[in-house]
Amino acid sequence: MNFEKARFNMVEQQIRTWEVLDPDVLDLLMTVKREEFVPEHARALAFADVEIPIGCGQVMLKPVIEGKVLQALQLNRADSVLEIGTGSGFFAALLAARTEWVRSIEIEPELVRLASANLSRNKVDNVIVEEGDGVQGWASRAPYDVIVVSGGLPFLPQALLEQLKVGGRLFAFVGEAPVMKARLVTCEAEGRFRTEDIFETVVPMLKHAPRRETFRF
Numbered sequence: 001m002n003f004e005k006a007r008f009n010m011v012e013q014q015i016r017t018w019e020v021l022d023p024d025v026l027d028l029l030m031t032v033k034r035e036e037f038v039p040e041h042a043r044a045l046a047f048a049d050v051e052i053p054i055g056c057g058q059v060m061l062k063p064v065i066e067g068k069v070l071q072a073l074q075l076n077r078a079d080s081v082l083e084i085g086t087g088s089g090f091f092a093a094l095l096a097a098r099t100e101w102v103r104s105i106e107i108e109p110e111l112v113r114l115a116s117a118n119l120s121r122n123k124v125d126n127v128i129v130e131e132g133d134g135v136q137g138w139a140s141r142a143p144y145d146v147i148v149v150s151g152g153l154p155f156l157p158q159a160l161l162e163q164l165k166v167g168g169r170l171f172a173f174v175g176e177a178p179v180m181k182a183r184l185v186t187c188e189a190e191g192r193f194r195t196e197d198i199f200e201t202v203v204p205m206l207k208h209a210p211r212r213e214t215f216r217f
């Protein structure tokens with residue numbers, strides 16, 4: 001398989017057509033080698049417009065979704081990033097290529113090992129992968145300039161919002177099937193947030209995602 005040609009086609013035929021036009025984002029997706037983070041048996045699908053299973057009920061998101069998220073976040077070199085849901089480590093590698101450092105939290109030990117090995121092999125040295133439940137964030141290292149939640153949440157826990165710096169951005173997939181909102185939240189001032197829904201999609205839920213309390217009579 002000609003990976004370079006497939007990568008070029010992914011960027012030009014999938015990602016651009018989803019109105020991902022930021023040249024820095026397109027360059028990033030051309031540079032970070034997606035095939036290095038895909039399970040060996042699925043490498044032929046590395047650049048396809050599909051979710052790729054990686055074990056433990058989790059998937060690599062479609063390339064177009066990764067592009068949309070990166071474009072919305074407007075990453076800066078000095079940003080500190082919290083990622084919740086490491087998966088294969090690919091999105092952490094994308095984040096790390098444009099920011100100072102990334103702390104990525106993964107609840108599944110098998111995926112912690114997978115992501116750590118993938119990142120090490122590809123010489124990504126500004127990502128710290130930690131095993132744990134990040135559904136309420138990772139307060140011990142807060143606040144952050146950027147928080148990315150790579151799985152679904154029925155709603156955004158207040159604890160996550162409180163871990164953003166002023167000017168910080170949070171991206172999460174909020175709601176439940178059949179439709180989730182890909183949501184960007186910006187902290188405009190202490191305790192004040194601006195919310196923008198970028199697109200609609202469906203992604204696997206985070207393990208231990210919180211549920212709203214319901215009243216029973």
